Amino acid sequence: MESFFIAATGQNIGKTTTCLGLVSGLKQRVKTVGFMKPVGQEHVETETGEHVDKDVVLFKHYFKLKFPYEAMSPVLFPKGFTRDFLDKRVDHEDMVQKIHKGFAVIQATSQVTVIEGTGHTGVGSIVNLNNAQVAKLLGLPMILIASGGLGSSIDQLSLNFANCEKYQVRVAGVILNRVLEEKRDMILNYVSLALKRWNIPLLGAIPYSEFLNMPSMRDFESLFQTELLCGNEFALRHFEHMRIAASSVEVYRTTLAPHQLIITPAGREDIILATLTRFWDLKISHPEEDLHTGLILTGKMPPKDSLVQQMKTAKIPVIYVPLSSFAVMKMINNYSLKIRNEDLEKIHEAVKIVENHIDFETLEKALRKSNP
Incomplete structure (x- = not known):
């Protein structure tokens, strides 16, 4: 040939x-x-x-x-x-x-x-x-x-x-x-x-x-020129859906599902805690399963150390980006995945x-x- x-x-x-x-x-x-x-x-x-x-x-x-x-x-x-x-x-x-x-x-x-x-x-x-x-x-x-x-x-x-x-x-x-x-x-x-x-x-x-068009947390590190705060074990995790969590925590709880990437302000502690609660509830009821989630935290102020520590314990991959959630989503939508x-x-x-x-x-x- x-x-x-x-x-x-x-x-x-x-x-x-x-x-x-x-x-x-x-x-x-x-x-x-x-x-x-x-x-x-x-x-x-x-x-x-x-x-x-x-x-x-x-x-x-x-x-x-x-x-x-x-x-x-x-x-x-x-x-x-x-x-x-x-x-x-x-x-x-x-x-x-x-x-x-x-x-x-x-x-x-x-x-x-x-x-x-x-x-x-x-x-x-x-x-x-x-x-x-x-x-x-x-x-x-x-x-x-x-x-x-x-x-x-x-x-x-x-x-x-x-x-x-x-x-x-x-x-x-x-x-x-x-x-x-x-x-x-x-x-x-x-x-x-x-x-x-x-x-x-x-x-x-x-x-x-x-699947080939699903970015991983490592891709987001590259896109936003930052590093994971925690969850490095799952840096190559891919997500079926991406969503901006800007509604009430009650609405968020009813729509949170596995394989979601959550984009939310770092100041939304209620959203972050609701994610952690769902993670541990699933782990306790079905130890072999995983929420398979990830978080991009946004806004001018980074997340509190106490919250980062909780997410580290859960091994949830998280990055912080000092931009608005909508600016982050726009950059993701324009990102050429390699x-x-x-x-x-x-x-x-x-x-x-x-x-x-x-x-x-x-x-x-x-x-x-x-x-x-």
């Missing part, structure tokens, strides 16, 4: 999630699968002090890949990189050589390599290293990930097809992500028809997953969903056609 380049039609389409399932599925079909992200933007510092794209760290750890970081993540675009490039403080040829070298290292011991791009095909154009250009550089076909709608996805695909054509990069196939179940048959039918005009196959349609390296439950779910909805036989045929 030939190696291939993955790009998306826009930001936050689910490219990394899709790559997780692709790599997992390919590992069941061939002995060695490589992974690389030639150009990265969001990076982390490893235990050895290397600056590496965060998705590369995720793939290396989860799939236990042996490739060196410098090969898997050869080029980074840190803050201020565009200015440095335009001021001629960055050598374009040096970046090209790093990408070539990294790909050669991984390809040398891999039967197939999945190369993840950054955003849509045009990202990186300012430094002459957009996704289409990098795919051309490496001589690879492109697979595009699009949102699971109809009209908007076709419009975005058309723009990205044009950019690939400009750089003479063949699009080997399309994968739709976050397809609503009730629209699945209709979407598959019409998107397949639309793609026929370009002679491009639909390789899969990944369903929308509520899969975290340590969130194994979510990674397993992503792999399972994607792997089960990709047609790997059609993928292999499409890649053979791209690389005669």
Whole structure:
């Protein structure tokens, strides 16, 4: 099977999630699968002090890949990189050589390599290293990930097809992500028809997953740049529902249910105590069960130490954010959720969903056609 380049039609389409399932599925079909992200933007510092794209760290750890970081993540675009490039403080040829070298290292011991791009095909154009250009550089076909709608996805695909054509990069196939179940048959039918005009196959349609879109308390730590006050044991807890508790405590008691994230002012001691009471009532009556709740406490004043201690005893994950409850909810609604390296439950779910909805036989045929 030939190696291939993955790009998306826009930001936050689910490219990394899709790559997780692709790599997992390919590992069941061939002995060695490589992974690389030639150009990265969001990076982390490893235990050895290397600056590496965060998705590369995720793939290396989860799939236990042996490739060196410098090969898997050869080029980074840190803050201020565009200015440095335009001021001629960055050598374009040096970046090209790093990408070539990294790909050669991984390809040398891999039967197939999945190369993840950054955003849509045009990202990186300012430094002459957009996704289409990098795919051309490496001589690879492109697979595009699009949102699971109809009209908007076709419009975005058309723009990205044009950019690939400009750089003479063949699009080997399309994968739709976050397809609503009730629209699945209709979407598959019409998107397949639309793609026929370009002679491009639909390789899969990944369903929308509520769970994959549930943030954890660790995500909220990242979003609000704070740390848990307590409940670190459940930092990766996910919630089915989020609610602002601003009503009377009587109303709150009647609507409090398991798997809820509660957003309430830190001064609402009645709400906090009602949550603790429900927690212990459940524990006493059903010791094996858990309320599976979490709290984001808001407002100008932090919670009292005595309340924090009670929540610590109950091991309820809690963070404090010095904003209004409505400002907090707005930030959550605008938050672009990313899969975290340590969130194994979510990674397993992503792999399972994607792997089960990709047609790997059609993928292999499409890649053979791209690389005669």
